[in-house]
Amino acid sequence: MTNRAEQLRPAAPITGSGAPSLFGMRPQDLLAHLLAEGVPARIDQCRRLLAHVLADGNSDLDAIQRPLSRSFRRDVDRLTDRARLEVVERIEDPADGFVKYLLRSPDGALTEAVRIPLEKPGSWSVCLSSQVGCAMQCTFCATGRLGLVRHLQPWEMVSAFLTVRDETEGRVTGAVFMGQGEPLHNYDAVIQAARVLSAPCGGRINAKAISISTVGLVPQIRRYTAEGHKFRLIISLTSAIASRRATLLPVAGAWPLDEVVQAIREHAAAARGRTTVAWVLLGGVNDGPDEVAALKERFAGMPLRFNIIDVNDARPDGFRTATDAERTDFMSGVAALRIPMVRRYSGGRDRNAACGMLAATRYETDAATT
Template sequence: MRPHLFGLLADALAAHLLANGVAVRDAEARRVLAHVVAHGRAGFPASRPVPRHVEEAVNRLTDREPLEIVERALDPSDGFVKYLFRLRDGALVEAVRIPLEAPGRFTVCLSSQAGCAMGCTFCATGRLGLTRHLEPWEIVAQFVAVRDEAPGAVTGAVFQGQGEPLHNYANVLHAAEVLAHPCGGRISAKAITISTVGLVPAILKLADECKPYRLIVSLTSAIDARRRELLPAASAWPVDVLADAIRAYQRATGGRITIALVVLGGINTGSDEVAALRRLFDGVPLRLNLIDVNDTREDGYRRATDAELARFRDELRTLDVPVVRRYSGGAARHAACGMLAAMRSARDSASSSATAALTSSSVAMDATTARGA
């Protein structure tokens, strides 16, 4: 098997080459990875960074083909660019280049799975179901592809695309390590954010391992019965148990934990939610992110009205924690996670069926989205 360079750290590359009879020094392995992953160079130049025999061994024994980019969708109103990638087995995943406030700087939203098993009722990816976990290299390859086309510096990554990152724990943590490595993605570990719907054992494992990454927990409802309806898989753990895990993570790592609430008009914007949050997180340094739902189904969830949202925010402020309304960019053209993949798979199956009568516009009408994790 030829491992992909995007998924390797220097010691693993050196060990793989040695196992195939080629001894390389650590510094040489680091130079190969810096050349290919950190600097995104496809081939080795005439002034090669490593001896010829190392270059030949790397060419013969490893893979460095990029992912196929099927589509790019730019939203000119906000500069978000959504990428749709086809993996080698045909699965489709998305990443998004997100402009940061500082001009010329970007972060990349990455997918960790093809589809998702969590089935959150407001999420397009949840409706796709889980196809499979992504390998570390497939995650890093999304980052590299987006970074290499960015008109500026990519300085962060957020695991908030398709999939529940902590359901693919080992591969996501491995990819994060590569992204933060000077010979890999070269971004600060503190600029890597892992977002979860609240898989308690995985949060406790992260706390134990004391990883330096930022954590966002998509709570959406602090009330058990409501959360069970909205996030069925994540509700395997009652909110009290989840709150205990969040406290443990906060104690282990310090700093504030971000709790995300996907705001569903008429459903989770009442005083009962504020009271439940107060009870669960009294004394825990939190930050609350409010995310507008983005569901284009006719009978889907609706956004909160301005008045409803203003009242909810005012009540949340009585908790004495920062409350930020997060911009879910790109909504106009391509919306949030799962939409591009849902559109493309529907279009592909339409074109492969002799009787299919789907048009891309009718697919777009069906494609639904909103993303919490």
């Protein structure tokens, strides 16, 4: 997987100018880049400039109010890129206020981000993609059917975030890497994007309000645990029965359930808090008492928190949403194990914006052809 991943990692910045984008940088990154180019920069200059561009959201370097020499601005202008992803389509689901953005990179790659309304009125989270397509082929996911086209670069993820933040008057308080792609398959770029989003000179999002999901890549979970990041890791379990999980999540062929459980155990011990486990609820598949019994056997006493997400209905793959009775029974069974849980609402389903529906399609084009 590593070799294939490296082949799909763009070697050079994918920006219009070919220069690295400011949107993927923290002050120390900008400083290192400028010094490597022979510019005698200082870290305080880099902080001020990035605060203007990223935290304040103003790409016009001439509009910087903070004291910065003209020669420094010129050097940054010459040696970096500040273009955003192009917004190809913006579709709002009037039923729930979710908004899906179809975004185009300079190389033509299409990706998606989703604006998620939070409970507190007027505040938002953003669901970000980490790859164009995905290699993991989860059986209930439209993205998986695309295959992996390429990894996204950090600036592309941050640019998607800025697009959403711009139209919410800055009231974006969280970000989740749960759009197209398996975030830990693009580990370094996702961690760098999360660092930029949480930086005081960057997105200014509390690190604990940034969630990174994984379908269960064990080596990367272990690396993440060892590195001790403050972002929240969400590990997709979806079945506690090894054979069923292997049919739903083909990645389980490489990293079987036993190893995932062990990695969860290690993460829970290191994080000294509850580890979040995601469960895509598939009606009639993984919502029965056999799953509750398997959970009890494998996770008794482990500090978990459950995120239960309904698979979306009317699917070409034959999966269906659990009925209210099925869901209630399953959730009662999990609650009896003293595992706290949240039922995550996956909105935007009328506009193909919900979990497992991101496939870089234009809604209008799509709607016209179906």
